[in-house]
Amino acid sequence: MDSDKFHDECGVFGVFCKDPEKDAAPLVYYGLFSLQHRGQESSGIAAAKDKTIEVHKGMGLVGEVFNPEILSKIKGSAAIGHVRYSTHGSSSIENAQPFVSRFKLGSIAVAHNGTLTNADVVRELLEDSGIGFISSSDSEVIVNLIAKNYKKGLERALTDTIQFIKGSYALLVLTGEALVGARDPNGIRPLCLGELRGAGSGRNRSGSWILASESCAIEAAGGRYVRDIEPGEVVIINQDQVLSFSFSEKTRRAVCSFEYVYFARPDSVIDGIDVYDSRIRVGEILARESAVAADLVIGVPDSGIPAAIGYGRATGTLFGMGIVKNKYIGRTFIAPEQSMREKAVSLKHFVIRSEVKGRRVVLIDDSIVRGTTSRHLVSLLREAGAKEVHIRVCSPPVRSPCYFGIDTPHRKDLISNAGSAADLCKALGADTLEFISVKGLLESLEKPNGAGGSRPGFCLGCFTGEYPIPVPGETVNNEGL
Ligand code: SF4
Incomplete structure (x- = not known):
């Protein structure tokens, strides 16, 4: 699914x-x-x-x-x-x-x-x-x-x-x-x-x-x-x-940075970093790096929501629900074909028309992998009357696979490898598209002041293509190990 x-x-x-x-x-x-x-x-x-x-x-x-x-x-x-x-x-x-x-x-x-x-x-x-x-x-x-x-x-x-x-x-x-x-x-x-x-x-x-x-x-x-x-x-x-x-x-600590962006539950704390707080900070950093004039900011449920709250607070943009997730569709829904995947997205998310109609909307998602969901959500928002749709993404472009326990599509299926940022924005049908920088993501994972302890290191392999452990055919970045 x-x-x-x-x-x-x-x-x-x-x-x-x-x-x-x-x-x-x-x-x-x-x-x-x-x-x-x-x-x-x-x-x-x-x-x-x-x-x-x-x-x-x-x-x-x-x-x-x-x-x-x-x-x-x-x-x-x-x-x-x-x-x-x-x-x-x-x-x-x-x-x-x-x-x-x-x-x-x-x-x-x-x-x-x-x-x-x-x-x-x-x-x-x-x-x-x-x-x-x-x-x-x-x-x-x-x-x-x-x-x-x-x-x-x-x-x-x-x-x-x-x-x-x-x-x-x-x-x-x-x-x-x-x-x-x-x-x-x-x-x-x-x-x-x-x-x-x-x-x-x-x-x-x-x-x-x-x-x-x-x-x-x-x-x-x-x-x-x-x-x-x-x-x-x-x-x-x-x-x-x-x-x-x-x-x-x-x-040498190299905790999976994606745990904070998407995998972990928001009420968890990993290596001293509160997952929910880190997601709020991602939104604030996205606001600093790529704010856009808009009437409403919404998050793709579930993990896009805290970042949308952070973005809204930092820019003064109204935060709304905009998109709701169907809680009853789960692993039993199998969509092996690309054409069916597109349909599956319609079953998974609903747009609240009254919230987005006539508004310039910032849509915050945790990541863009194949692009199927984002493309579909943009078209749903436009059909519901959104005047503009600006996508902001809580993680840098995903360009490389994970070898450490995460199921990832082939490199060729990662949409960020398919062309420039402008090509990608066009392919998704958005007005603008911006990802958080690697530096910004790392900043979101800094321990809050006074939390004590050394700053943990993070794996960024799927964003940078540099991995903390040697992987055949890939670049290793295990300085100090
Ligand atoms: S490559 Fe690293 S950051 Fe990316 S999902 Fe795998 S462990 Fe996490």
């Missing part, structure tokens, strides 16, 4: 309850519900009890895969869960996560958000040593590598595995005794730590912990955000302690 957007890849959520009699699966269920925007194809939960791990997973949304009866059967005080959008491997039950490996020394389960850039090589090596695979997912490589190294002990098995794999990963590992979280040396995908509210505070902590892709999910499961997992950090949570160590001597 949303072929005109970058697609997020996955969300991960894990809980370790101090009380061995408590079941963690219901809490993971709440967490996954809050991460549903990160993947709608499949979902799964694995729980550990008495050193064995059981998993339930299926195709569909969290609410379709789980019901109270299924949840009541997933026993264990530690559990991990996953929602998936396929970026590596097809959309099928074999590729649904968490992956579980049962071997002589025990069982482990893995839930992964990201993409391994050397998965094929590692897979071949594992296959040569007699290890079989049931899926085509790169994430199964991780579970098999950990299982292979497990005789060295958990810590060593994790370190050896993580040093072998390349790419982006926010990783959860569940064993019979521990819940583990790890983030790649660039921290490309987000991962944070929370604590379940309950028994204690201060020195008397509750001792029950959460690991989640986004902070919004921690709140949903009844926890409080504690901190982000650092790039190159492993956290091992068990009955006795929360052990943290860095597995990589050289790390």
Whole structure:
């Protein structure tokens, strides 16, 4: 349905309850519900009890895969869960996560958000040593590598595995005794730590912990955000302690900047930056960089709206709803042909005629990928009587693919590669078209004054064509790593 957007890849959520009699699966269920925007194809939960791990997973949304009866059967005080959008491997039950490996020394389960850039090589090596695979997912490589190294002990098995794999990963590992979280040396995908509210505070902590892709999910499961997992950090949570160590001597933060623009939920905080606030700032910066005389500013729902509010505040332009999204059209609507995609856009958005009629409208969108949505929205606005339509975009032109866990069209299908900005504006039927600059986007991601901490670095690969990790045939910008 949303072929005109970058697609997020996955969300991960894990809980370790101090009380061995408590079941963690219901809490993971709440967490996954809050991460549903990160993947709608499949979902799964694995729980550990008495050193064995059981998993339930299926195709569909969290609410379709789980019901109270299924949840009541997933026993264990530690559990991990996953929602998936396929970026590596097809959309099928074999590729649904968490992956579980049962071997002589025990069982482990893995839930992964990201993409391994050397998965094929590692897979071949594992296959040569007699290890079989049931899926085509790169994430199964991780579970098999950990299982292979497990005789060295958990810590060593994790370190050896993580040093072998390349790419982006926010990783959860569940064993019979521990819940583990790890983030790649660039921290490309987000991962944070929370604590379940309950028994204690201060020195008397509750001792029950959460690991989640986004902070919004921690709140949903009844926890409080504690901190982000650092790039190159492993956290091992068990009955006795929360052990943290860095597995990589050289790390350089390069968080996906698109998380802030589009993927993450607006009520999340990633690496100390409030996602909603950053979107408001994008609007303010767009106003400074490319304001235009207009009567109304509207945002393409959902992520264009905060930027439209910021733009309106900064320019004094009236902010209105203008466009409404059909909430009931979702992943079940499949539009494989370009001609059908155009129609699908009409089903997804409606224009409020009375709001836009006779007005000069600024239309703010989070990104332009293929251009299908923007072109259609401009024509809907004109049909509804808008006098002028000026597009302002919250991200720089998308010109390159993502190799780190985001589903992107081929380079040739990215409309920003099809011609000059003037050509693009004409193709979309707009009066004017401006994108935020790379500098402006980075400025929107600066931590507010007094927030403390060093300014994080960001991946800008799909805008600049320079990636933080070597990718065959692409330019690498990993200075300092
Ligand atoms: S290439 Fe783009 S989408 Fe991919 S991680 Fe980097 S900023 Fe995010």
